[in-house]
Amino acid sequence: MEIGISTFVETTPDIKTGNVISHDQRLREVVEEIILADEVGLDVFGVGEHHRKDFACSSPAVLLAAAASRTKRIRLTSAVTVLSTDDPVRVFQHFATLDGISEGRAEIMVGRGSFIESYPLFGYDLNDYEELFEEKLELLLKIRESEKVTWKGKHRPGIENMGVYPRPVQKPLPVWVGSGGNPQSVIRAGKYGLPLVLAIIGGRPVQFAPLVELFKRAAAQAGHNPDSLPVASHSHGFIAEDSETAAEKFFRPTQYVMNVIGRERGWGPYDRAQYDAARSFEGALYVGDPEMVAEKIIHLRKNVGITRFMLHVPVGSMPHEDVMKSIELLGKEVAPRVREEVARWEEER
Template identity: 75%
Template sequence: MEIGISTFVETTPDPHSGKVVSHAERIRQVVEEIILADKVGLDVFGVGEHHRKDYAASAPALILAAAATQTSRIRLTSAVSVLSSDDPVRVFQDFATLDGLSNGRAEIMAGRGSFIESFPLFGYDLNDYNELFDEKLDLLLKLQASEKVTWSGKHRPSINNLGVYPRPVQDPLPIWIGSGGNSESVVRAGILGLPLVLAIIGGNPAQFAPLVDLYYRAGEHVGHDPKKLTVASHSHGFVGETTESAADAFFPSTQYAMNVLGKERGWGAYTRETFDAARSENGALYVGDPRTVADKIIALRKNVGITRFMLHVPVGSMPHDQVLRAIELLGTEVAPLVRKEVAEWEAR
C-alpha cells in the first residue's frame, strides 16, 4: 500500500490576509515539501500541470527535477501531464531526464486535463479534445516501448524511424492514466494494461468500486494479468493534530478555491456544511487527525481496491508550515497505520 502527496502548486490569495505568494516562492516551497515527503517515508509525490494564474506548475518535470537529487527513494510523478495539448516526444524526454536524475524514480501520469487553458495556449481546438488524447497517448506508448519510433497521426508531424533520447533508467518508464471517473477512460486503461489513477474528490468513495471492477474486467478481457493491474486514488485532504483543528485549518482555503472553480463551472456555493459532509465517514475529504485519516484510507482500500493513495494538499493556498506539518503527520503516523492494518487484513 503506497501513500503519497499531490499538489497543483496553488497560488490563490490567503483567505485571511488576502496575500498571494509569488509563483517563484510557491515553487520553492513545493521542492521543500517533496524533500520532506521523502524524509518521512512517503512513497510518491505528484505535481499537476496547469496554465493559469492561480497555479504555478506549468512544467511539473522541472519542479520534480529540482527535488530529484535531494531525495533518495520517493517516486516523482506528474499529476497529471495534460498530454492532449503537449508533444508526447517532449513529455517523454522530460520524464526520461527526470528518471536519470532520480536514478529510476520518475513516472508519467497522462490525462486529458479538466482545465482547458492549455488548448488555446498551444493552438489546439477543443473540438478535438478526445481525438488529441487518443492519438498522443498512442505515440507516448510507442516512445515508451522502443528507442526508435515510426509513427504518423493527424495532429502532429510524422516520425520515420527516429531515435528519442535520453532513454530512461526504468524499462519501461511507468505511464499511468489519470481519470476523473469516466468509464471510457477506465476501460481504455484496462485494455492497454496501464495503471489507473482515479480522482476521487466528491460523493461517496465507495461508489468508485464499480469503475475499478470495470477496469479489471477490461484488462482481463484482453488477456492482461490482473495481478499486474494497479489502481490509485487522488483525494483532497489534510492531517492535523486533532480532527477539529485540521478541519478548521483546511476549510478556508478549500472554500475559496472551490468557490472560484464553482463560479467558472456553474456549481453551487461551497459552504462549511458542504465541507463537513464531505469529511464525514462516507465523504471524499480525508481531513482529520492521523487515526481518522488512516481509517478512511483503509476503508478505501477495502471497499474500492486502491493500492496507492495520494493526498492532495493544499487545496487553495495555506501557510507553508501547516502543509509541511500535514506531510510529516501523513508520513510518520498515517502511513504506518495504513500499511500495518492493510497488511494484516490481506493476510487473513
C-alpha cells in the same frame, strides 16, 4: 499499499490577509515539501500541470527534477501531464531525463486535464478533445516501447525510424492514466494495460468500486493481468494533531478554490454543510487527525481496491508550515497504521 502527496502548486489569495504568494516562492516551497515527504517515508509525490495564474507549475518535470537530486527514495510523478496539448516526444524526453537524475524514480501520469487553458494556449481545438488524447497516448507508448520510432497520426507530423533520447533507467518508464471517473477513460486504461489514477474528490468513495471493476474487466479482456495493475486515488485532505484543528484550517482555503472553480463551471456555492458532510467517514475529504485519516484510507483500500493513496494538500493556499506538518503526520503516523492494517488484512484473506 503506497501513500503519497499530490499538489497543484496553488497561489490563491491568503484567506486572512488577501496576499498572494509569488510563483517562485511557492515553487521553492514545493521542493521543500517533496524533500520532507521523502524523509518521512512517503512513497510518491505528484505535481500537477496548469496554465493559469492561480497555479504556479506549468512544467512538472522541471519542478520534480529540482527535488530529484535532493531525495533518495520517493517516486516523482506528474499529476497530471496534459498529454492532449503536449508533444509526446518531449514528454517522454523530459521524464526520461527526470528518471536519469532520480536514478529510476520518475513516473508520468497522463490525462486530458480538467482545465482547458492549455488548448487555446498551444493552438489546439477542444472539438478534438478525445481524438488528441487517444493519438498522443498511442505515440507516447510507442516511444516507451522502442528506441527507434515510426509513426503517423492526424494531429502531429509523422516520425520515420527516428531515435528518441535519452532512454530512461526504468524499462518501461511507468505511465499512469488519470481519470475523473469517466467510464471510457477507465476502459481505455485497462485496454492499454496501464495503471489507473482516480480523482476521488466528491460523493462517496465507495461509489468508485464499480469503476475499478470495470477497469479490471477491460484489462483482462485485452489480455492483461488485472491483478498486476495498480489503482490509485487522488483525494483532497489535510491532517493535524486533532480533527477540529484540521477541519478549521482546511475549510476556508478549500471553500475559496471550490467557489472560484464553481463559478467558472456553473456549480452552486460550496458551504460548510457540504464540507462537513464530505469529512464524514463515508465522504471524500480526508481531513482529520492521523487516526481518522488512516481509518478512511484503510476503508478505501478494503472497499474500492485502491493500492496507492495520494493526499492532495493543500487545495487553496495555506501556510507552508501547516502543509509541512500535514505531510509529516501522513508519513510518520498515518502511513505506518495503514500499511500495518492492510498487510494484516491481506494476510488474513
